[in-house]
Amino acid sequence: MVRSLRLSQEPEADALLSRSPLAALVGMLLDQQIPMEWAFTGPHTIARRLGRDDLDAHEIAAYDPDAFAELLSAKPAVHRYPGSMAKRVQQLCTFLVEHYDGEASAVWEGAADGKELLRRLNELPGFGKQKAQIFLALLGKQFGVTPSGWREAAGAYGEEGSYRSVADITGPESLGKVRAYKQEMKRAAKKTSQKA
Structure with a gap:
């Protein structure tokens, strides 16, 4: 069960996702230090610039690194830091080619439980614990990938009815709620740091 994602708020980009x-x-992977919608529009921009309807891990992994960095840097840039993110995207694709024959879905297919799925996601280049938990929550909430214990493995991001991350975005209203939650967390962190 894959529902129609609404992460980028751009129909063609969301269709690709x-x-x-x-x-x-x-x-x-791109979802850091830029607005979520910009990050999730990135894969569509990359595919379009490659002249494709989809992304292929083998093609990206084998792409000349300088040319791939230029591809992501062309205006409008895919990310605030297109050069370093081009390198990370290639590292991710190389890992997928080496460990999963280039099939991204193989990362979660056949995972025995949420704990194993979290471990697999955490092994991906550029995926720390928080990013792995958020993606696990996205898989469970919007892709129907629900091995036993997935909510627990996703931590707070797996909670039903929460609006903490991209996993909870299903349209403009929920995007607003997630953005408000993130702003509140930033305010709370700022207050805590000022007291210290």
């Missing part, structure tokens, strides 16, 4: 596990992983 919905049908392409690799695009969803790349979008999650």
